Amino acid sequence: MTQPQQETGGTGLGHRSxxxxxxxxxxxxxTNERGGTMLVGGGGDSADFTPVELFLVSxxxxSATDVDFIxxxxxxxxxxxxxxxxxxxxxxxGNHLSDIEITFTVRFPEGADGDRARERLPRAIAQSGDRLCTVSRTVQRGAPVTYHEA
Incomplete structure (x- = not known):
């Protein structure tokens, strides 16, 4: 029997808002479901992040979270x-982004563990892009977006 997906604001499966x-x-x-807030602006004189910048941040x-945890x-x-x-x-x-690149510069300490982490880094980055990162995977796969008035 399949477990129902819970609403979550964390990294698990479920509804986001x-x-x-x-x-x-x-x-x-x-404002997110956990009460966190931030300002989003349209650019110009404002230093606040624009929606496109937030998309790049997302x-x-x-991917950084995936790679870091691995x-x-x-x-x-x-x-x-x-x-x-x-x-x-x-x-x-219409408007869109193209030639999107995400570049990691990660350094590990000298020694056996650092060597193992350096060796694991390319695979971790690939796994994030190919399978793990919900944001870039959604872009790569494409997802319907519905706009409506409440």
């Missing part, structure tokens, strides 16, 4: 940096 409230022209406060953070079981990294980038374009199909 965020809500947004306008706080000014092109500026919104986003892919990078999702490799840090072997050795704690001495540095762990991720860059997520892409080209915003417009064509006959």
């Amino acid at each position: 965020v809500s947004m409230t306008r706080v000014g022209k092109g500026l919104y406060e986003v 892919m990078a953070a999702c 490799t840090s079981r072997i050795a704690e990294p001495t540095s762990f940096d991720v860059v997520s980038e892409g080209e915003k374009s417009k064509d006959e199909g």
Whole structure:
């Protein structure tokens, strides 16, 4: 018998939801199910993250979490940096990002455990992109998005 999926805001399976409230022209406060908040802006003079930047953050953070959990079981990294980038374009199909790249720069300490973690890193990155990261896997597979008025 299949277990019903629970609603969750964690890393497990289940429903996800965020809500947004306008706080000014092109500026919104986003709240998650656990009560965390952040501001999202439209760019311009604001230093707040834009929706496209958050999209890039989502892919990078999702994969970084996967890679971190896999490799840090072997050795704690001495540095762990991720860059997520892409080209915003417009064509006959509308606005979109292309040439999205997520680049990891991860260093581990010297020694046997560090060597094992360095050896495991490429596979961990590949697993995240091929199977584990919900965000980039959703982009790669494509998912229907429905817009409606409440």
